[in-house]
Amino acid sequence: MESERRSMLSLSGFLFPHLWTSAHWFLLFVCLWTLVSGSSYKQGDPVILYVNKVGPYHNPQETYHYYRLPVCRPKEVRHKSLSLGEVLDGDRMAESLYDIRFRENVEKKSLCELKLTEAEVEELKEAIEELYYFEFVLDEIPIWGFVGYMEESGFLPHSHKVGLWTHLDFNIEYNNNHIIFANVSVRDMKPVSLDDVPGGTLSVTHTYTVHWFESPLTVERRGERLRDFSFFPKTLEIHWLSIINSLVLVVLLLGFVVIILMRVLKNDFARYNIEEEAADDLDQADNGWKIIHTDVFRFPMCKSLLCSVIGVGSQFLTLATGIIVMALLGMFNVHRHGAINSAAILLYALTCCVAGYVSSNFYKKIGGDRWVWNIILTTLLFSAPFFLTWSVVNTVHWLSGSTQALPVSTVLLLLAVWVLVGFPLTVIGGIFGKNSAGSFDAPCRTRNIARQIPSQPWYKHSIVHMTIGGFLPFSAISVELYYIFATVWGREQYTLYGILLVVFAILLSVGACISIALTYFQLSGEDYRWWWRSIFSTGSTGAFIFLYSVFYYFRRSNMSGVVQSVEFFGYSLLTAYVFSLMLGTVSFFSSLKFIRYIYINLKMD
Numbered sequence: 001m002e003s004e005r006r007s008m009l010s011l012s013g014f015l016f017p018h019l020w021t022s023a024h025w026f027l028l029f030v031c032l033w034t035l036v037s038g039s040s041y042k043q044g045d046p047v048i049l050y051v052n053k054v055g056p057y058h059n060p061q062e063t064y065h066y067y068r069l070p071v072c073r074p075k076e077v078r079h080k081s082l083s084l085g086e087v088l089d090g091d092r093m094a095e096s097l098y099d100i101r102f103r104e105n106v107e108k109k110s111l112c113e114l115k116l117t118e119a120e121v122e123e124l125k126e127a128i129e130e131l132y133y134f135e136f137v138l139d140e141i142p143i144w145g146f147v148g149y150m151e152e153s154g155f156l157p158h159s160h161k162v163g164l165w166t167h168l169d170f171n172i173e174y175n176n177n178h179i180i181f182a183n184v185s186v187r188d189m190k191p192v193s194l195d196d197v198p199g200g201t202l203s204v205t206h207t208y209t210v211h212w213f214e215s216p217l218t219v220e221r222r223g224e225r226l227r228d229f230s231f232f233p234k235t236l237e238i239h240w241l242s243i244i245n246s247l248v249l250v251v252l253l254l255g256f257v258v259i260i261l262m263r264v265l266k267n268d269f270a271r272y273n274i275e276e277e278a279a280d281d282l283d284q285a286d287n288g289w290k291i292i293h294t295d296v297f298r299f300p301m302c303k304s305l306l307c308s309v310i311g312v313g314s315q316f317l318t319l320a321t322g323i324i325v326m327a328l329l330g331m332f333n334v335h336r337h338g339a340i341n342s343a344a345i346l347l348y349a350l351t352c353c354v355a356g357y358v359s360s361n362f363y364k365k366i367g368g369d370r371w372v373w374n375i376i377l378t379t380l381l382f383s384a385p386f387f388l389t390w391s392v393v394n395t396v397h398w399l400s401g402s403t404q405a406l407p408v409s410t411v412l413l414l415l416a417v418w419v420l421v422g423f424p425l426t427v428i429g430g431i432f433g434k435n436s437a438g439s440f441d442a443p444c445r446t447r448n449i450a451r452q453i454p455s456q457p458w459y460k461h462s463i464v465h466m467t468i469g470g471f472l473p474f475s476a477i478s479v480e481l482y483y484i485f486a487t488v489w490g491r492e493q494y495t496l497y498g499i500l501l502v503v504f505a506i507l508l509s510v511g512a513c514i515s516i517a518l519t520y521f522q523l524s525g526e527d528y529r530w531w532w533r534s535i536f537s538t539g540s541t542g543a544f545i546f547l548y549s550v551f552y553y554f555r556r557s558n559m560s561g562v563v564q565s566v567e568f569f570g571y572s573l574l575t576a577y578v579f580s581l582m583l584g585t586v587s588f589f590s591s592l593k594f595i596r597y598i599y600i601n602l603k604m605d
Contacts, residue, residue, distance in 0.1 A: 039139055040177045041102035047179070049100055049170075050080055050093035050137040053403050054147065057131040058558035060489060061567045063090045063403045066134055069127060069147070070120035072097050072112035072206050085342035087410050090403040093137055098208060100138070103174060106210035108167070118200035124148065125162050125194045138172070139179045149191040163191025167207045173215035180215040180222045243499060246476045246506045253472070253513040261520060265598060289523035293599055295451045296523065297442035299366045300531035307368065308378040309535060311359025313585025316382075316578050317508075318351045319344070324504060327497040345414065349421040352379070356429030364437035375430040379423055385577060389570045396566045404567070443600045453527050460525050462533055465518050470540030473510045473583060477503055478548070485552050489559070489568060508586050511538045515587035516594045523595070534591035539584030546576035 041047065055063035067073050080093040097111055116124070128148030136143040149163040167189045173181040192204050268288065289296075300306060326343060359378040360371055368374060397405035406414075458464065480503045487494035494500070515538045519530050549572035553559060559568060 039179075041179070042177065043103050045102045047100045047102055047139060049096045049098045051096045052091055052093050052135040052137055052142075054127070054132050054134045055402075056561070056564075057133050057146075057491075059561060059564040060491065061090075061404055062400075062561060062563045064401060065092045065094075065403055067094060068401065069132075070114065070116055070123060072114065083342070084345075084410065084413065085340075087406065088341040088345075091137075092403045096136070098170075100170065100172075100210055102177075102179075103212050104210070105212055106208065108207050108209050111206040111208055113203065113205045116202045116204060118197070121194055121197050121200070121202055124164055128162050128164065128194070136184070138170075138182045141179065141182050143170075143182055143184050145184045145186070148194070160195075162194045164194055164204065165189065166192050166204050167209070169209045169211070171211050171213065173213045173217075175215045175218055175222075178219040178222070180217050180219065243480075243502060245479070246503060246510075249472070249476050250506050250509050250513075253510055253517075257513045257516055261517060264520075268598075288526070289520070289598065290602060292451060292523065292526050292528045293444040293602065294447040295528040296530070296595060296599065297440070297444055298446050298450060298528065300529070302532075303366055303368050304363060304370065304374045304377055306531060306535070307359045307363040307366070307374060308355075308381045309581060310362060310585045310588055311355040311357075311378045312381045313581040313583075314358040315348075315351045315355035316582045317585065318354050319347050320504065320582065322347050322351070324497060324501050328501065345417065349417050350425065352422040353425040353429030353432075355379070356426035356431075357433035359433070360430035361433030361437045364434050365440045367440075371430065371434050375427055378430070379426045382578070382581070383418065383422075386574060389574050393567050393570045396563055400563050402563060443596060443602075451526075451528070453529070454525070456525050456527060460521060460527070462536065465522070465533065465537045466540035469511075469514050469518055469537035469587070470542075470544050472514050473507055473538060473541045474544035474548070476510045477507050481545070481548060482552070482556070485549070485556070489552070489557060507583070511541070511583045511586045512590035514538060515590045519591040519594060530591060530595070531588075534588045535584035538587035539580040541583050542576035542578075542580030545579050546573055549576070 051066040053063040054066050054069060067077060074095065074097055078095045080095070082091055082093065086093075099109070100106070124147070128146075128150055131150075132147040133144055134147055136145075145168065146165070148165055149161075151159070151161040153159040153161075165186050167186065169185045169187065169189070171183055171185065172179060192202075194202070268290070323340070323344060327340075331343070355378050356375060360374060363371060363374045394405055480500070483492065483494060483496075484500075486492040515534055518537050519534055522530055522533060549568070553565075553568055559565070
């Protein structure tokens, strides 16, 4: 089957990335094109409708198998072979009883008759009251609808009505031999009331109608039709105001760093770079960042951990850029999160070499000699927290019977990706990084005895710097962050990847600028402990992102329940951690570049 071929291609790409020649990339392109174009049919050919999952409308990550509800099902349930992305998206597709044939209309055909027990009626009522929706899949096209109907009216007396939709009207558009679009409706139909069921049992007959309509869109353009219609709301607009606000912030920060700070540095250079014959007279008056030139390049404590942080941060910078570029190239189906999930896993495994190289290279430069421990620490810095978070979330899903719980085969596959691809690439990158590392080449000599750091005013303490350094980058992305949360944790569809790339560049630019400014203020106070401070000052943006996620959960979303809450806060905390690593890395290298610049241009004996 075509789906099996795509699944095998996907699995082979994960297990054997080194075999991905140009021919394999061509096959992947053909596979992705098949997902967009769909299958070709002839008049009367059967079109399989897969039932997939159900779940509360306001809890996107809480999904269950469709056949978990008391609905029409075949005697022998046959599941579709799924790709890795579909499994990660919680899909569990199974063949349905609907008999749909290409370009053949069906008028109110019986699907099955069910005699619901009292417990099954209560189960359906509970699902409808929680706004359960269902998802079907027809020729790779997702179809959504609500399981039932609920009405609340009046106060005294209060009216509460619950009804089950027992008839579905399928509307399918086609062009030549291809299906372009499909949806389901319940218009002009009355639901079967589940209130006050006599005798505790209820007999229902499920029926369906199929109508075919010719579409002017060709199969190459069917993606446009999928984007035009969605069961979920589409309120995302081109939010230029937030982009302009962020750009203004970047311009102001760049103006501050380039104009004001450089002007201050010019005065500092003029004051410090004096003639040798006058230096002896003014030596006692030296203060500021010049006087700590023998300590500013003193290597910090926990060198291996610092190098691991900047190594993993560099990896995620590469990973984020790659995902955004792939999205810009249209490689993701906006209706399915699984494609993004599988691409992220593949890119994470392949970019592990970046983490190993950067970490080991810088560790060797600053005099580290336990490079094996450094590689192990680098590979565990993200994978260990991720595995712990995923274990808790997956266990909760498993206990609740959710389809988001990964099967054992998928867990073993992901473990194999990490063991056979991710970890070896980290080691290989570490070896190359260690062997290609030169000397640190500090522009100033470091003396053996560390200089005493004077008492600092309150506004130069690390907490203040972390607050300022975290809030400014967060403010640059706060508006865009809402739309991203609404896409990942809501029902919106984010397709403005060009704007996302601009905002990502703005975030990195603001982080770099504020890091340089804060580092200068720290050095001016004769505090040379900038290494870890530079990472924490801007890396604290992750804390603001997590605080925003708490605000979003309680004030901007309707999510509820243990399953959704555990997943939301678990992965939000992990996301904040990733942002801390990325921005901390940008902050560190920006500060390092700035410090090298000012001390290279300082005349010293």
